[in-house]
Amino acid sequence: MYSYVTSELRQLVDKYFNTSGKQSITGHSMGGHGALICALKNPGLYSSVSAFSPICNPMECPWGQKAFTGYLGSNKDTWKAYDSCQLLKTYSGPALNILVDQGAADQFLSDGQLLPDHLETACATASQKAIVRMQDGYDHSYFFISTFIGDHLHHHAKFLK
8 A cells, every 4th residue: 555655646636636646644543553654754745734632652552462463473663663762863854743633532542552641752852743632522523523533634735734
C-alpha cells in the first residue's frame, strides 16, 4: 500500500484531475498510522497530514509489536522506519501540519494500542507542530469520523490553497 499511496495513486489523480500539485493525506486507525508515516518518510510531498485514532507508536504497543514481527521480522532497527514517533526523531523536511483526533472512549486507546501521548511528546521533542485532540464520548467508529471529518477537510484546505 505504501508505494501505491505515495506514487501510483498520486499519478492517477494528477492524470485525471486538475490538481494544484499540492497534496495532503489522512487516514483512520492503521490508515492513520500509514498517513503519518507516508508524510514523515516523504519530506515535502504532503502539505498537511491528519489522522483519526492512529496507531502512533507501534513499536511500543502490543498490536504493533505483533504486526511488525510478522511483517518485518524481529530486528527492531527495521521497525523504526515504520513508526511515526521514531521517524520524527530524524525528520528534517519542511514543517508538517499535523492534526490528530482521538476518541476518549476508544477501546483501543484504553487497551494501550494507540498511544497519542507518545506522538505529542515526539512532536514536541522534534519541534514539529501538531494538534492532538481528545474527543470525549467518541470511540473508534464511523460516527466519530463522520463527526470530525469536516474539521480535517478544513485543516487540509488551509494548506492546499
